[in-house]
Amino acid sequence: LDRVTTEHDDAAAPPPELREEYAQLAEEVATHQVAYHQKDAPLVSDAEYDELIHRLRRIEAEHPELKSADSPTEQVGGAPSEAFAPVDHIQRLYSLEDLFSREELRVWYDRAVASLQRQRPEEKPRWLVELKIDGLAINLLYRSGELVRAATRGDGITGEDVTHNVRTIKDIPQTLAGENHPEELEVRGEIFMPSADFEAFNETLISAGKPPLANPRNAAAGSIRQKDPAKTAKRPLSMFVHGIGARSGLELTSQHEAYDQLAAWGLPVSPYTEILDTFEQIEAYLDRYQDKRHDLVHQIDGVVIKVDDFTHQRALGHTSRVPRWAAAFKYPPEEVTTELLDIRVQV
Numbered sequence: 001l002d003r004v005t006t007e008h009d010d011a012a013a014p015p016p017e018l019r020e021e022y023a024q025l026a027e028e029v030a031t032h033q034v035a036y037h038q039k040d041a042p043l044v045s046d047a048e049y050d051e052l053i054h055r056l057r058r059i060e061a062e063h064p065e066l067k068s069a070d071s072p073t074e075q076v077g078g079a080p081s082e083a084f085a086p087v088d089h090i091q092r093l094y095s096l097e098d099l100f101s102r103e104e105l106r107v108w109y110d111r112a113v114a115s116l117q118r119q120r121p122e123e124k125p126r127w128l129v130e131l132k133i134d135g136l137a138i139n140l141l142y143r144s145g146e147l148v149r150a151a152t153r154g155d156g157i158t159g160e161d162v163t164h165n166v167r168t169i170k171d172i173p174q175t176l177a178g179e180n181h182p183e184e185l186e187v188r189g190e191i192f193m194p195s196a197d198f199e200a201f202n203e204t205l206i207s208a209g210k211p212p213l214a215n216p217r218n219a220a221a222g223s224i225r226q227k228d229p230a231k232t233a234k235r236p237l238s239m240f241v242h243g244i245g246a247r248s249g250l251e252l253t254s255q256h257e258a259y260d261q262l263a264a265w266g267l268p269v270s271p272y273t274e275i276l277d278t279f280e281q282i283e284a285y286l287d288r289y290q291d292k293r294h295d296l297v298h299q300i301d302g303v304v305i306k307v308d309d310f311t312h313q314r315a316l317g318h319t320s321r322v323p324r325w326a327a328a329f330k331y332p333p334e335e336v337t338t339e340l341l342d343i344r345v346q347v
């Protein structure tokens with residue numbers, strides 16, 4: 001068997017030019033990750049970045065021996081910036097697997113269904129489908145109903161303490177409504193600048209002779225990572241919840257039950273979320289929001305599909321980077337001309 005493996009490896013050994021391409025590509029992707037996640041100043045569009053990281057993943061799939069443990073394909077976001085105090089999340093935050101076509105979505109869906117079918121043959125999964133908000137992930141920590149800390153995702157284990165800035169966002173309650181709050185509760189959500197506010201904010205920048213912000217995601221990230229909370233307070237920011245982390249003594253059975261509970265405590269929950277049963281229903285949701293994507297409160301870059309039941313989520317588990325119970329379907333990039341900037345940009 002050893003001999004067969006060796007022969008196979010020899011046959012698949014990457015040619016030197018591929019090694020070189022791989023090393024260059026890995027360095028380029030790592031540079032873009034730092035520019036995007038740590039400096040809020042991307043050097044290329046998301047579509048261009050996605051193409052580069054896709055190529056990197058393809059090479060790694062064909063030649064796993066090239067891949068090192070610190071490959072950019074294994075990173076969740078970026079290391080926390082030294083400009084903010086580091087915060088260790090109680091429960092880790094993950095990224096999402098990207099799916100770029102209906103075919104990729106079908107493969108992911110079938111694999112999840114088959115895995116659940118093997119583990120829990122009597123049960124049929126339901127799908128919680130929601131919009132992928134183009135903003136910045138935040139982890140809120142409430143102790144006995146009081147907001148005590150807010151941190152960016154960072155590398156998923158350690159984030160940046162942005163509590164003072166997050167306290168300026170009106171939609172995020174300082175004290176939860178209702179009662180029976182857990183001693184400890186981590187709420188995950190996406191901070192965004194609403195599309196209409198983003199355009200108005202950019203107009204004020206332009207009339208003041210300043211450069212406009214590149215896009216709402218960048219605007220949200222840049223606004224939250226200000227050193228001076230008074231500056232953040234002037235930015236129109238909002239948030240929708242999209243997850244729950246550590247929770248002491250709170251019994252919940254599903255993602256939708258978690259959202260209902262968080263909404264009852266006054267946290268902002270997206271109005272666009274639906275619970276669906278079949279692949280066809282998920283496709284219809286993708287079609288619906290592809291047409292409406294520019295008429296929403298916030299910008300989106302896709303749709304997130306999650307297995308709803310927490311028992312099913314646990315059965316599917318995680319890789320080191322992403323949950324296997326959720327995935328992000330990305331809409332193809334489209335060329336649009338913004339009236340405001342009068343340049344062609346990709347969204």
Ligand code: NAD
Binds near residue numbers: 132133242301
């Ligand atoms: P991601 O943005 O593709 O997906 C994970 C994140 O989605 C989560 O952390 C969460 O913050 C967010 N999210 C939004 N709505 C959500 C919802 N309803 N449910 C769950 N999560 C939701 O992954 P990522 O690791 O943050 O970054 C990759 C993205 O960043 C890609 O879109 C990529 O194009 C972009 N990027 C661009 C550049 C560039 O140079 N332009 C560089 C690096 C990354």
